[in-house]
Amino acid sequence: METAEVTRSSETTKVVRQAKKKNMRKLVTISLFTAPALIVYLVYVVYPILSTLSYSFYSWDGTSDKTFIGLDNYVQLFHDAIFWTSLTNNAWVVMTSVFVQIPLGMIMALMLFAPIRGIRLFSSVYFLPFLMSTVAIGLLWVYMFDPINGIINQLINFLGFENVAWLSDENTALIAILLVVVWQFSPFYMILFKAAMVGIGEELYESAEIDGANSWQKFFHITLPLLMPTIVSSSILAIVGSLKAFDIFYIMTGGGPNHATELMGTYMFKQAFINFNMGYASAIAFIMFLIALVVTILIQVVDYNRKKKGAF
Amino acid sequence: MKKISALLSVMVLMLLAACGGNQGASGNADNGDEKVIEVWHLETGEREKLFQEVAKQFEEDHEGVKIKLLQTPNDAYKQKLAVSMSGGNPPDVFQSWGGGWLKHFVDQGNVKDITENVDQDHYLEMALNNGTFDDKVYGVPLGLSLDVIFYNKVIFEKYNLEEPKTYEEFTEIIKTLKENDVTPLALTNKTKWPGAYYLMNFASRIGGPDLFESAFNREGRGFDDPAYVEAGEYIQELVKMDAFNEGFNGIPYDEGRGRQLMYSGQAAMMDMTISFLNNVREEAPQFEDKLGFFVFPTIEGGEGNDTQVGGATGPVWSVAKESKNPDLAAEFIKALTSKEAAQKFTDRTGTLAAVKDVVPEDEFVKQFYDVAQNASHIQMPYDQTLPPELAELHKDTTQALFGLSMTPEEAANKMEAKAEELLE
């Protein structure tokens, strides 16, 4: 009996030891794989995030001594009407990105698989907006939106409508820039979808064809479900990107007129580098960071549950 | 895959090697005995060439000194300088416009007091004041710009118009031009400061040139003074008359659309700084023959008159306190603003010099010079004088006035509230 117990316990220790050894090896593997990324990360990303957080508790104009003011910046932010305007505008950018930009990107990707001639041309031209520098895009679109003779108004006149003062009018400025945003970033989602679509096996379509499915059915029953992971990740990218949007807005309107196109990003920039309220700007930056983080976690959780249910 | 990865590692190694080699030679550290003065500015064209010539001469006169000029355009320049100041590694010499922006860095203790280094009598007093705080000189001016209304002489002749003296004459001209389908005034107000000149001019004509000084120094009058409210009303009256081109609040200045309206004859007048002359010469030389200008018209019953004009200083040169060779740097900014350099500056760039006794040779520029000589007061732009945050609010509220999305009272009250918070 005693011996039996001894054997059993030595067996368990052996198992435990093996499991520990296995765990150790796993840990080493994980560390080796992630170490290069982690190192770069800690230095260049985690450090600035922590700096931003700490600056946000100070009243700081850039160089002279900082004064610790606790949460005052955040309290002030909460009562800042311009901040709320910019938050709303950011929400519009998010909506447009998710509901216009991503579907358009998908349509463009589908076009590249369509049974028509000249795919190479389509594929190259569709991508052009994404490889143009934002400086060029901003400048050219300002000319295209020109209230007097710009091509957009020429088109509108041709269709029998009155001139619109696109970027000058507080009611249309945001719409105008959102159009440019859609134009600029759809190609990126196009290549994301294209990369996902080439992964879908031909045999799926072939067997569907044998079953007599038409193009729409094939799209809704094969393509779309298989693209779901890409749609989810595109949405996260679009939302995170939209929350910190800056460049094209800064170039085209600078957030104006009268803050009609102000974003958290442009407002933060102005507070930091024009008004020299670095502490306040850091608070805005940190709020931007938090919102993006929370939204990403939420989407991940929803996505996790979706996968767990086994539904596409 | 193997081939690619081998290629990649070779490339990375090459990069590291290449950078390792560069590293020693870069930065603004001194190399051996050579003293390096790093100079940041934002000018291109003839202005930049002039700086390069002065630098070359300076290097010849001072053995073992190297001048390193770096040009960065406007917005990027402000950001680059702000970051380098905050990060504790500013250039030895930097350019500004004087006023509130420079004062911000002075208050932070980042700018060297050069009162002892320079001869104050060398500069025009009004211009030097813009770089002087608490009687200490922190920046010396090279250029002086004026704000006038440019017009197309051919269009004026065609409709028998004459340079207006009063606001009534001005609005008559606007009406005539409108009847003939000419845009009276070109305005590019995405940039905000072109519109701000109207507010400054109206306020000065209505409330007198002391109005701003008094509001700025908190000496009785405020930014909610009735004159400011009235100035806002005048602006909105012009907007409602359709005096400006369509969509002005969305058109940027630098990219040239507003100037294009002038060059092509679609618009007849434009309120702008005299730097416009230089633009004309570069972009549409044949237009210069048609170009005329007048100073902002007077307003009946107002306290101001037409010897009071708007102006601006720039470049204004300063030395960073952190500079390793502060006295040498101060020598260099004296060279940049020497009488000889100033003469070249005015002759080659179509702007006035901020140095005394420098008369422009160019006939057109000479007309600007005469206006400046006869001026009883030169109003520096608010956005350069006020502290940065208030300056920004001034431009934002004025743009909103033009967009008819804010009443003159609202704009004035917002300005005054912020002024009370920021000014002592």
Added chain:
Amino acid sequence: MVQSLRKIPLYLIGLVLLVFTGYPFIYMISTSLKDQSTFFERPFAIFTTIEWGNYADVFQMGLTRYFLNSILVSVAAVVAVMLIAALASYPLSRMNFRFNRGLFLLFISGMMLPIHATLIPIFKLSQNMGLYDSLLALLGPYIAFSLPISIFILTQFMQEIPKSLEEAAKIDGCSHFGIFWRIILPMLTPALMTVFIYNFIHLWNEFIFALVLVSSPENMTLPLGLQDFYGEFSVNVPGLMAALTLASLPMLVVYLFSQEKVVKGLTGGAVKG
């Protein structure tokens, strides 16, 4: 006949998208072929004149050094990012461990911080490390801020690769690294190419870090070199457009190359698998 008639709507959609996406590029090229005064006479007209003067000017401006710097730093950063991100994505997407989600979030949190907020900390950092005003100063932030989106894209793709392949390899005695290198990486080509093209374009056009971290002409990248077109109150629009047109060419080549790889890499992978 019926077949080709049914394709008409497809061609129509294709063409509308073609004009929508292509017009600004055409406008850019057309503007680059005007001299300043023709541009000011008729800024909206397309291909009224064809003057190559701006291109000659661009070549005379000596942008070669900037161009080389841009290639060097973008290629080095992108290559490093692809490697580092693929490595990190492997355990994140294919191994179960306790901090998996947390680590993943840490990695992608980098894309949530606005770049402008990081400027002052990173400026100080590069100074302390003695890298300020060198190409190496750019390499760190470029890699770090390209990693989040790269890891994000790569993990998504890796998750979709069937586990069965890997298990077969494990039975054959392959280590994790072997699996990663021989099985996962080749199957990842489309995703890697997406990461490649995305990051290359971003870094090629990157302005703000370059502006702040470099102040000697010999270390400048192409976007900084374009500043010569900006005066205090004016922009030489046609000249700028000529330079930008030229600057976009390498990216077009990179794009076409990478898209070729997406298709080829996939068929190649399928044969191997």
